[in-house]
Amino acid sequence: MAVQPEGTPCWADAMFSDVEGAKSFYGDVLGWTFGESSSEYGNYTQAYKDGKAVAAVVPPMPGAEGQSAWCLYFASPDAAAAAQKIRDNGGTVLMEPMQVGDFGTMALAAEPSGAVFGVWQAGVHEGFEATSVPGAYAWAEVFTRVPEKTDAFLPAVFPFTAKQMDHDDFDFRVFNVGEDTVLGRMRMTDDFPPEVPSYVNVYFAVDDCDAAVAKATGRGAVLRFGPMGSPFGRFAALSDPQGALFSVIDLDTTEGDMPKLTDVS
Structure with a gap:
């Protein structure tokens, strides 16, 4: 799938204290298989359905241990500009835009009522490789x-x-x-x-x-x-x-x- 238009949900991931448990659960319920964890990026592990990337799981960052939650990312051509719009309109930037190798640039934020979401400026990782099919x-x-x-x-x-x-x-x-x-x-x-x-x-x-x-x-x-x-x-x-x-x-x-x-x- 190509880079999605600005504002389109383009990726989802979740932090789990027990990553192996999460892999076992979602593998059973949604039919996911998993790639190799990337130690360079905090053991980020992509999930696949029928060989197409559909999500990812990752251990919590130090100090961020707590209840697990799924995070949805919205496509943006400019994560820094999106972060400024978030601030200007009553949202909170929880993690400033950060480049993730050549994969892309991410930011985390909360809208004014507190719901957390992500922003993704695609590099070589454009986001979901499949949507609206079983497991995606x-x-x-x-x-x-x-x-x-x-x-x-x-x-x-x-x-x-x-x-x-x-x-x-x-x-x-x-x-x-x-x-x-x-x-x-x-x-x-x-x-x-x-x-x-x-x-x-x-x-x-x-x-x-x-x-x-x-x-x-x-x-x-x-x-x-x-x-x-x-x-x-x-x-x-x-x-x-x-x-x-x-x-x-x-x-x-x-x-x-x-x-x-x-x-x-």
């Missing part, structure tokens, strides 16, 4: 308690246009890059325990949502929501054995009508 990245949503801040921030940093879903039961918005819908935003309700911070929820595609949930929970994951049918696919939210939140979705099993979306000026 499929979708992501920002879960936030203060959507008005998130909704102002995202189009100020990335070239997004927004559409609001017309629904009485929940507050959901999508963001587009050109004609492509690339990201969702969900208001966190009181159903979420107060200790759960804003976060980016990453979805991985699977052949069979229910089978993936059974396999994941059998390996020590906790089912947080679902499985549930939707016009977009049958999905479920989980936390893996090390606490990282993620979702699985069967994109081919859909039900119901597509919701109406209204342009947001």
Whole structure:
């Protein structure tokens, strides 16, 4: 896949205290295989599905040990300029842009409600080599308690246009890059325990949502929501054995009508 347009989700990785455990879990649940760890880059280890790079796992940096979490990276032609936009619009730059050999340049940040994300300026590593096929990245949503801040921030940093879903039961918005819908935003309700911070929820595609949930929970994951049918696919939210939140979705099993979306000026 070529370098993605600015603002498009282009890569995902996660830090795990038990990297071998994470490899075993995701290898079983998502069918991943793994490359050699790169000691030069903190034992960063790429995950593959059918020979195509789909994600990576890495041990935590010293002093950064804690609950594991998936991090989604958005494509940018200029990570330094993106970092400045993040600061200028109420976000926090957690790690200044850093060149990673000839692979590219990365930065880590948090949007105003606290959800952490990454910025990736591609070098030889352009990002996902496959998406929306079983075992690969499929979708992501920002879960936030203060959507008005998130909704102002995202189009100020990335070239997004927004559409609001017309629904009485929940507050959901999508963001587009050109004609492509690339990201969702969900208001966190009181159903979420107060200790759960804003976060980016990453979805991985699977052949069979229910089978993936059974396999994941059998390996020590906790089912947080679902499985549930939707016009977009049958999905479920989980936390893996090390606490990282993620979702699985069967994109081919859909039900119901597509919701109406209204342009947001």
